[in-house]
Amino acid sequence: MRRTAKKAKRLKRSPLDCASLWGWRSDDLALSVDWARLQTAFDQLTGPALWANKLSYRKVANTLTLHARGRKESLMSLLERSEPDSDASTQAASPHFVISPGIALQSSPGKGRGWFATRPLEAGTLVLLERPLVATLDVEWRDEPWADCASADSTALGLELAHCYSSSLALLLKHFHPEEHMQASSSDDEEDDPEAVAAMKDAIAVGWQQLDIPEAAKSRLQDVVRLNSLGFYTNSEQLCHHANFTALTGSGLFALASGFNHSCEPTVQRCSIGDLTAFVTSRRLQAGDELCISYIESELLCAPKSLRSQSLNRDFTCTCRPCTLNQPPELGASRNFMRMDAQVQARLTLLPPEERVEAVAAALSGQLDEGEEGEEEQPEKDHEVDEETKEGTGKTVVLLGKDAQELRVVQAVALMQLGRWEEALKVWRVLAAFSCHHCPPFDEAIAVYATQASLCAAEITGDCAKYARLAVEAHRVACGADIFKWRYCKEVEESKASQAAKESFWSAAKSSLPVRPFSEAVLDWKFSEDEVPNANQTFG
Structure with a gap:
């Protein structure tokens, strides 16, 4: 405008x-x-x-x-x-x-x-x-x-x-x-x-x-x-x-x-x-x-080095360990990126929940609908979403982990709106698996995913204690203080879960246990191998 x-x-x-x-x-x-x-x-x-x-x-x-x-x-x-x-x-x-x-x-x-x-x-x-x-x-x-x-x-x-x-x-x-x-x-x-x-x-x-x-x-x-x-x-x-x-x-x-x-x-x-x-x-x-x-955002830390450097936009070259390791060759000129910007997310939000779930599932599998192909705004250099290129010339299309995470959140919220608690719980677990394996330890987003997973578990079985503990623990490390109930009162209040599920969550979240090493906290999630997504997904 x-x-x-x-x-x-x-x-x-x-x-x-x-x-x-x-x-x-x-x-x-x-x-x-x-x-x-x-x-x-x-x-x-x-x-x-x-x-x-x-x-x-x-x-x-x-x-x-x-x-x-x-x-x-x-x-x-x-x-x-x-x-x-x-x-x-x-x-x-x-x-x-x-x-x-x-x-x-x-x-x-x-x-x-x-x-x-x-x-x-x-x-x-x-x-x-x-x-x-x-x-x-x-x-x-x-x-x-x-x-x-x-x-x-x-x-x-x-x-x-x-x-x-x-x-x-x-x-x-x-x-x-x-x-x-x-x-x-x-x-x-x-x-x-x-x-x-x-x-x-x-x-x-x-x-x-x-x-x-x-x-x-x-x-x-x-x-x-x-x-x-x-x-x-x-x-x-x-x-x-x-x-x-x-x-x-x-x-x-x-x-x-x-x-x-x-x-x-x-x-x-x-x-x-x-x-x-x-x-x-x-x-x-x-x-x-x-x-x-x-x-830069923690979800971008597992992106290709060239993209991390571009996102930094500072007048220095990062010399940290990940940036100096001998990494596999990047995809160079044959690479295009699927970008899920604010406009795309806004359009997804306007869809009915059922359609939203289907649209996100398609995007996560590398499929773009016609509306995405018709964008008039020119994308950033080396960040182009090009369906024709993907299908016609063999160029690789990449869905960054950051964008995939944003799509999964949209999907999980829609599933909760539909009352499909088991499916929503699976998506929140995938979101948490990504953060646990590709982001810095105790990333703040883990507290959100564990909170929502706990609410889903409360709806399914009534037992949400494990996820509630993971939420409180991740938040305690991320924020450095025991202020979880204050910071998350609005988050839980606005959830699509029932009042009974919310009460079960707060009852389970009351106990403050000692913080464990990050590796122990990750083990408590009991992720299966197929729940851990790749840092970045490639199609084509």
Whole structure:
């Protein structure tokens, strides 16, 4: 949809005093954080009718204040920054972060700096909970004429950075990548609408002209935002996310979390409550191990290396173990991808459940209906869905694991709508098998699949204890705290299962048992060989 161009707004600046920001060091973050107060604040924010209307980032940050215990430390001292003119007696009203003494910023070969373990850390250890320095919600800029540009989120965040720029913020960002002497890669996207690009450039010019700093410094700060920002998504793994929590989606520039480097074999995953983002170990780490996150979705980590690199869209070449292994030759020019984008999923959702089940089954077997072949929008280079090529010239068509997973979710939900619980349970098990075998350990999606499998089992036999335990266990490791009932209350409430099944689930999910090694948890699923799908499926 093309938006009407409008004059870029010039807002009154509000400089951020980074010297006032502080937080807690705590030996056990999960115990030190007051989750009950955070839950109450979150429910107050999202409870009223039409709460998402006119929502602002400022309201989110002011409502979801962080309460914890530990040893107080200023952000500047933690990052070894100092500002001679700062007033040490002035502190922000609430903490900005909680961090474990079990991690430290150190030099990372070929990557600048990174977070490293200073002691052994078990899987499921919450090592950092942080609020961004600068942030925007997607809903705050979605009506801008440049909102459909590929770099809209980083542009909006950059404009917010210009709005709150200060000498202390500049000092804090001084050692962020790219440093002043480095040249970052271009972010231009040739597929963006020219009018939208022009409107974006106008907004950038107006927003940044207020700063009395060299043009080179302005350009670098925009690159800092583009290359260091992280998105935050509340309950994004859940089926109920889109209908309930998308208004809380945004992006931010994090002072501490920006130190997490990327790996296609990550050791840390993250989850957010509003803009507060938790970073949790997904594997057992030894002292000296680097803590890395993935900059791309976990379901893409098993995709071909070339696609992982394209999805990263950063100005570095990943040198993690999977990217440096001698891998089988990729399919090259003879490869096309079946892409299940938002439009395809929306069309599937509009189908009656019976037809939806059949359509997904066909897609999972490599068959595209006529509607898919008639798309006018040109697909991305090397990501083309081409049925004629597939049948006529022998080119291989690939269904990525990520897209197959999204299709299976649509199928499982439709089966639950039809009351076909045994079939739905089988699909949820296949979904879980994919995540257990092709994604990082204790991937957050496993909690969703186990929850839905448990509800199906409750409908079939009434015995859902095994799946309920798997759900609670996976969630405990993924989020680093025992807050399953709070985070999953809406997910269970909106399920197609009966009230009796939901009550059985919550009864089984009450017990909190010790977290087992991931390999033991996977064994408890008792997957058969034919339940584990390939990482990517090929047809033709």
